[in-house]
Amino acid sequence: MTIQATPQLAVNDKGKYLEVWKKQADGSWKAIYDCFSSDLPMTPPPQPDTARK
Numbered sequence: 001m002t003i004q005a006t007p008q009l010a011v012n013d014k015g016k017y018l019e020v021w022k023k024q025a026d027g028s029w030k031a032i033y034d035c036f037s038s039d040l041p042m043t044p045p046p047q048p049d050t051a052r053k
Helices: none
Strands: 001-004 009-010 016-023 031-040
Touching: none
Parallel strands: none
Antiparallel strands: 001 009, 016 031
């Protein structure tokens, strides 16, 4: 999956997704739950600035 985060930045990701659909009274279907779980490792948090001011 490619997510266009900004016009200049595209993020490629791989993972799994789940969708739950519910049939409505009129016979149509409505998505009631949608989630994504990435298989890629998390990016490390930024290092704290340890320089004294």
